[in-house]
Amino acid sequence: MQDVTHDSFSSAHLSPRHDLKPSSLATVSAGPGLGPSPTDLLRRLRARGAGDPVTHVERVPARAGVPAPWPTWAPTELRTAFAGRGVVAPWRHQAEAANLAYDGGHVVVATGTASGKSLAYQLPALATLLADPRATVLYLAPTKALAADQLRAVTALELEGVRPACYDGDTPRAEREWIRRHSRFVLTNPDMLHHGILPGHAQWSGFLRRLAYVVIDECHTYRGVFGSHVAHVLRRLRRQCARFGATPVFVLASATSGDPATAAGRLTGLPVTAVTEDASPRGGVTFALWEPPLLPPDSSAASSLAPAQAAGGHDDMPDLVQVRRSALRETADLLADTVAEGVRTLAFVRSRKGAEVVAASARRALDDAVPGLGDRVAAYRGGYLREERRELERALLEGDLLGLASTNALELGVDLIGLDAVLICGYPGTRASLWQQAGRAGRSGQEALAVLVARDDPLDTYLVHHPEAIFGAPVEATVLDPANPYVLAPQLACAAVEAPLTPADLALFGDGAKEAIDELVAAGALRQRPTGWYWRHRERPEVDLRGEGGAPVAVVESATGRLLGTVDGGSSHFLLHPGAVYLHQGVSYVVDELDLADGCALVHVEEPDWSTHARDVTDLSVVSLRSYVDAGPVGMFLGEVDVTSQVVSYQRRRIATGEVIDTRPLDLPTRELRTVAVWFTLSPQSLALAGVQPADVPGALHAAEHAAIGLLPLMATCDRWDIGGLSTAVHPDTEAPTVFVYDGHPGGAGFAERAYGTASAWLRATRDAIAECGCETGCPSCVQSPKCGNGNNPLSKPDAIRVLDVVLANLPA
Numbered sequence: 001m002q003d004v005t006h007d008s009f010s011s012a013h014l015s016p017r018h019d020l021k022p023s024s025l026a027t028v029s030a031g032p033g034l035g036p037s038p039t040d041l042l043r044r045l046r047a048r049g050a051g052d053p054v055t056h057v058e059r060v061p062a063r064a065g066v067p068a069p070w071p072t073w074a075p076t077e078l079r080t081a082f083a084g085r086g087v088v089a090p091w092r093h094q095a096e097a098a099n100l101a102y103d104g105g106h107v108v109v110a111t112g113t114a115s116g117k118s119l120a121y122q123l124p125a126l127a128t129l130l131a132d133p134r135a136t137v138l139y140l141a142p143t144k145a146l147a148a149d150q151l152r153a154v155t156a157l158e159l160e161g162v163r164p165a166c167y168d169g170d171t172p173r174a175e176r177e178w179i180r181r182h183s184r185f186v187l188t189n190p191d192m193l194h195h196g197i198l199p200g201h202a203q204w205s206g207f208l209r210r211l212a213y214v215v216i217d218e219c220h221t222y223r224g225v226f227g228s229h230v231a232h233v234l235r236r237l238r239r240q241c242a243r244f245g246a247t248p249v250f251v252l253a254s255a256t257s258g259d260p261a262t263a264a265g266r267l268t269g270l271p272v273t274a275v276t277e278d279a280s281p282r283g284g285v286t287f288a289l290w291e292p293p294l295l296p297p298d299s300s301a302a303s304s305l306a307p308a309q310a311a312g313g314h315d316d317m318p319d320l321v322q323v324r325r326s327a328l329r330e331t332a333d334l335l336a337d338t339v340a341e342g343v344r345t346l347a348f349v350r351s352r353k354g355a356e357v358v359a360a361s362a363r364r365a366l367d368d369a370v371p372g373l374g375d376r377v378a379a380y381r382g383g384y385l386r387e388e389r390r391e392l393e394r395a396l397l398e399g400d401l402l403g404l405a406s407t408n409a410l411e412l413g414v415d416l417i418g419l420d421a422v423l424i425c426g427y428p429g430t431r432a433s434l435w436q437q438a439g440r441a442g443r444s445g446q447e448a449l450a451v452l453v454a455r456d457d458p459l460d461t462y463l464v465h466h467p468e469a470i471f472g473a474p475v476e477a478t479v480l481d482p483a484n485p486y487v488l489a490p491q492l493a494c495a496a497v498e499a500p501l502t503p504a505d506l507a508l509f510g511d512g513a514k515e516a517i518d519e520l521v522a523a524g525a526l527r528q529r530p531t532g533w534y535w536r537h538r539e540r541p542e543v544d545l546r547g548e549g550g551a552p553v554a555v556v557e558s559a560t561g562r563l564l565g566t567v568d569g570g571s572s573h574f575l576l577h578p579g580a581v582y583l584h585q586g587v588s589y590v591v592d593e594l595d596l597a598d599g600c601a602l603v604h605v606e607e608p609d610w611s612t613h614a615r616d617v618t619d620l621s622v623v624s625l626r627s628y629v630d631a632g633p634v635g636m637f638l639g640e641v642d643v644t645s646q647v648v649s650y651q652r653r654r655i656a657t658g659e660v661i662d663t664r665p666l667d668l669p670t671r672e673l674r675t676v677a678v679w680f681t682l683s684p685q686s687l688a689l690a691g692v693q694p695a696d697v698p699g700a701l702h703a704a705e706h707a708a709i710g711l712l713p714l715m716a717t718c719d720r721w722d723i724g725g726l727s728t729a730v731h732p733d734t735e736a737p738t739v740f741v742y743d744g745h746p747g748g749a750g751f752a753e754r755a756y757g758t759a760s761a762w763l764r765a766t767r768d769a770i771a772e773c774g775c776e777t778g779c780p781s782c783v784q785s786p787k788c789g790n791g792n793n794p795l796s797k798p799d800a801i802r803v804l805d806v807v808l809a810n811l812p813a
Contacts, residue, residue, distance in 0.1 A: 036341060038286040038449035041421065045337055045451075051293055053330075056467040058287040062447075065281030068095035073102055074123060075130050081157040082119070090119055092279035098123040101213070101251045106270045108219065108252040110260035111278035113439020117253040118153065118217075120275070124251070125213045126154075129162050129184055135212040138237075138248075139187040142221045144168055145389060147187040150217070154185060168192050170386040180204055190222075190230045193237065194545055198498055201240045209244040219252040220260075220432060220478045222267055224722040225487060225749050227480030229545040231267045232491035235482075235508050238269070239495065255436050256475050263478040269510065283442040287450045287471075289464040290334075292325040324456040328354055331405075331425040331453050332361035338421050339366060339376055339403040343449075346396075347405045347423040348437045352381040352567075353575060356583035358425065359405040377403040379585060384565050388585075408433065421449040427460050432475045462779045469780065481716070482510055484750045486743075489516040493525055493541040500532035551599050555582060558592055558602045567601075573647040573668050574614040576601040580650065581612045596669070610652040610661055618645040620726050620740055622733040623674065627756065633686035634810040635734075638756040641677040641742055643724070646670040676748030678755040680763075681736040682806055690802040694729075697737055700799030701727035703783035704766070705739045706792075707800065710785070711766040712741065716754040723751055760813050767804035770797060 036044065046054050067089045070079055090098065097109040097120035109120045125137045141147040147166050154164040164185035167176065169192065179186060180203055188197065197204055214237065216222075222230045234250075241248055252264045252272065261274035331347050335358060338345040347362075349355040356379045363374030378401055380392050395401040408428065422441040428434055434452070442448030452470075454460035463469055482488070492509060495501060506513045517533055520526040525541075526533040552566040553576055564584045567575050572594065576582065580591045582603055589603035623640040647668045652661040684694075692700050705727040712723060724744050731738040743749040755762055773782035778797035785792060 036343070038284075038421070038447050041338065041341060041343060041449055042286055042288055042451075044341070045334060048337065049293060053290050053293055054288050055291050055464045056289040058289075058467060058471050060282075060285040060287060062284040063280075063282040066092045066279035068092040068279075071095060071099055071102065071123070071127075074127050077159070078123070078126055078130060078157075081159055082123075085156060087119065090123065091116060091281075093275050093277055094120045094123070094279075096277075097121075097251070097275040100273055100275070101125075101249055102127065104249055106250040106252075106264075106268065106272045107275060108254055108260050108264035108272050109275045110220075110254040110256055111276065111280065112256055112282065113436055114282070114442065115278050115280040118150065121213070121215045121217075121251040121253060122154065124249075125185070125215060126157070126159060126162065128212045130159065132212070133161060134210045135184065136207050136210045137185045137213045137215065138193075138207075138211060139185065139215040139217065140193065141187065141189055141217045144170060144189065144386075145393060146217060147189060148390065148393065151187050154187075167197075180207065183207075190233050191545055194229075194233045194494070194543070198233070198236050198240060198494075199540065201498055205244055208241050209246055211241055211246045211248045214248045214250050216250065216252040216267070218254065219264060219267060220254040220257045223478050223480055225484070225745055226546050227267065227478070228482050228484050228487040229491065229543070231269065231480060231482040232487065232495075232509065233545070234267065235269050235510075236491070236495050236498065239505060239508055240498065243499065254478070255432055257432060257478050258474060260478070263480070266480055266482060269482070269508065283446045283448055285438065285442060285448050285450055287438060288452070289467060289470075290330070290451050290453045291461070291464045292327060292330040292453065292456070294324055327425050327453045327455040327460075328357055329361070331423050332358045333365065334423050334451065334453065335359075335362040335377065335403050335405060336365040336369075338423075340369065340373070342402070343420045344396075344399070345403045345421040345423060346419055346440050347403070347425060348428065349405055349407060349425045350428065352407055352571075353583060354425065355379045355381045355405045355407050356585075359403075359585075360583060360588075362403060362405070376401055377405070379583075380404050380406040385563065388565075408437070419448070420446070421451070424450070424452045426455040427452065427463055430475075431470065431473060434470065435475065462775075462784065466779070481750070483512050485512055485516055485519075486745065486747055486749045488512055489520060490541055490543045492516050493520060493535065494543055496520075496526055496533055496535040497540050500529075500534045501526070502532040553594070553596070553599050553601055555584070555589075555601050555603060557589070558604050564589070564603070569599075572596070572601070573671070574616075577612075577614055577647060577650060577666050577668060579612060579652075579664060579666075580614070581608060581610075594668075609655055611655055613651045613653060614647045614666075615649050615651065615663075616645050616647045618643065618726075620644075620677075620731075620742070626676075629759075629812065631810040631812065633683040634807050635681040635736075636756065636759050636811060637679050637681070638752060639677065640748075641675060641740070643673040643675060643726075643742060644670050645673075673744070673746060675743045675746060676750075676752040677740050677742035678752040678759070679734070679738055679740040680759075680807055680811075681734045681738045682803065683736060686806050686810075687737060687803065690806050692799045692802050696796050696799045697729045698727070699794035699796035700803045701729065701737055701739050703770070703778060703795040703797055703800035704803045705741070706783045706785040706795070707766045707770050708739065708741055708763065711769055712751065712755055712762060714765055715758045715762045716751040722749060760808065760811055763804055763807055763811070767801060767808060770804070771801050773797075 046052055070089060093109060093111055094116055097107050100107040102124040109117050111117060128135050129137060139150060151164055151166050162185050163183045165179045165183040167179050167186050167188045250268050250270060254260050261272050264272040335345055335347045347358055349358050359377055359379035362377045367374035378392055396404055419441045422438055424437050428437060438450035441450060454464045517526060521528055525536060527536050552568050553572040554566055555564040557564060576591050576594050578591055578594055582589045582591055588607045590606040591601055591603050593602045621642050623642055625637060625639040627638045629636040647666055649663050649665050651663050653659060654661060687697060705725040709723055709725050722744050724742050726740045729737050741755060743751050770782045778784055778795050783795050783797050783800055
């Protein structure tokens with residue numbers, strides 16, 4: 001078997017352990033708002049175990065707000081409505097953004113969490129709706145929960161004639177016609193705009209003809225290939241509005257990010273002014289970095305870690321290993337403790353399964369202490385039915401729930417007023433997401449507690465011991481590339497279905513549009529006529545904005561036929577394989593059958609004393625070569641590759657101990673991704689001359705691969721989550737030590753081509769970033785990756801520099 005390290009372009013699947021024990025719960029307080037202060041709460045949490053798990057406490061000070069007068073154009077009716085909701089006057093940044101938008105300028109307000117960005121777009125939009133009874137507003141949110149939250153906020157203002165309504169996949173068909181004809185404030189998402197509204201533009205002609213504002217909420221989430229697709233969906237929207245004589249103003253809201261004006265301009269294709277000076281008041285935040293304690297050396301832990309260690313190339317693993325208590329166990333206990341204190345708490349967990357485990361474990365611990373108290377805790381994640389999601393949101397907002405374990409579905413600006421604490425189970429991957437999640441607490445200006453619970457891996461460990469990497473570093477910039485030809489061509493095809501493309505459209509869709517149209521004509525998708533380019537086929541092109549890996553799989557209870565929820569197609573092999581334990585709101589089910597053809601998994605209720613953990617194998621093979629550079633001992637290549645992955649087995653592990661009971665084989669189909677990759681090879685002799693020992697080659701290549709993926713956005717305007725990598729000491733197709741970096745999208749996304757074209761500059765920047773980093777053995781700033789499929793193991797920072805020195809010494813500039 002090859003000694004291969006592989007980094008998937010998608011997030012790794014979490015493998016939680018369920019063996020939670022009830023924590024020493026305090027006496028339950030009378031209710032929310034009566035619990036201890038954040039400082040006292042943290043002190044109590046720290047005192048409940050042996051040793052102090054807190055490695056750092058950062059105090060984010062409170063800040064006074066700077067109000068501004070209401071704009072003179074804001075009607076009295078609107079001011080009164082806002083006053084009735086507690087808004088006496090806008091903050092300065094809200095008024096500044098609102099004035100810019102009302103004057104016809106495109107604007108992005110990029111301020112901190114809970115800074116009231118919604119007022120900045122609600123104020124000009126609603127004022128226009130009240131002044132012009134024919135005007136309309138379109139609001140776009142990346143999640144249904146956020147759109148539903150905004151609907152509640154606008155509806156609560158009780159403004160006559162606005163008629164706000166959500167139009168998404170959950171909207172009953174009987175209501176859709178009414179919304180098209182009568183709603184003047186439509187809340188939807190980019191997917192529905194792409195699949196429903198724009199293809200049916202004739203039915204929406206009245207709405208689009210009168211469209212005054214387009215609001216794009218949480219626009220920093222539109223990054224990478226998804227963001228590039230959304231950028232062209234917005235251009236298609238602008239095109240249809242122009243055909244009906246409308247030129248709407250775009251108002252965008254973003255979390256704090258690097259260069260928001262440039263990112264918003266790239267997203268909309270318009271000049272955008274940024275408002276970034278946050279004038280809102282902020283309650284103080286106590287932010288703790290929490291490292292779970294070490295567990296005693298245990299042979300069962302060693303056996304459960306052995307496969308992962310071996311995959312990383314460690315042949316000298318000791319018989320006994322000491323590991324830390326899992327972040328899931330620690331987060332579940334902390335959630336139970338805070339709820340027992342009467343503290344309203346939101347726990348963010350990276351996976352759907354993890355959220356279910358944390359909620360179920362916290363419920364058990366609470367019920368052991370006070371029967372019935374566990375009912376105050378629930379899980380929230382994608383895949384729930386609409387009714388369940390709305391009920392959970394209501395219960396949390398109204399205080400019926402004290403604790404919620406959620407995926408990042410609640411990371412965005414849902415107004416969760418009154419939360420006192422946020423627990424973050426594992427670093428979410430970016431500082432922007434970390435601060436977004438931490439900002440869910442303290443929404444009413446009160447003091448709040450945020451705790452980052454570290455997972456037992458090098459990335460999280462580094463962060464909790466180097467707080468400057470969190471609290472002293474800038475937030476990342478949003479990255480997208482509308483000129484990506486693999487995004488541009490299918491989006492132009494969608495536009496051609498909606499209306500024939502004309503030469504005047506080329507400027508709207510930007511650089512590369514003419515070349516992409518010519519390729520579509522050559523492929524037979526478009527027909528050129530004197531009046532433009534026409535779509536030739538009866539059916540519409542299938543374009544998936546999010547690239548989630550296929551249609552969702554329905555989870556159905558065998559005995560009753562009841563639909564429990566859905567799982568996205570990309571995760572179904574891991575979460576719904578035969579024999580898998582599936583959790584839904586604390587109830588445990590076991591999968592009887594997975595029918596991928598029909599998109600259905602049949603399950604039955606069962607409470608086994610074991611959990612399941614799917615295992616997959618991934619391989620990469622070279623399909624064809626587009627171009628290469630022969631540089632003596634070094635080769636640089638560009639070509640098509642097949643990335644194959646297959647879930648081949650699953651482990652059953654004791655919930656109480658984590659002991660591996662057995663490994664059972666699975667017969668699931670292989671998944672193939674044909675994409676484009678750039679790769680370089682080195683001769684073993686050149687590595688030996690550079691001082692890289694044979695045993696250190698896997699770690700050297702792996703570290704170089706991580707850093708190269710991290711630096712590629714400098715050259716390719718991509719996101720590291722859109723690309724993957726694989727490194728191996730000897731690859732069968734190259735017969736040499738090789739590092740691959742590939743696009744994580746079918747057919748490629750253009751990133752590998754750009755990497756190949758700028759190889760010297762790209763790898764020079766990679767080498768410099770590693771060498772200039774002040775760490776000794778490697779850290780997230782250089783060679784560690786937040787999405788490594790091998791747990792950032794093995795890695796050799798000094799040998800990675802030697803590898804890149806060899807490449808750069810031989811590769812032509």
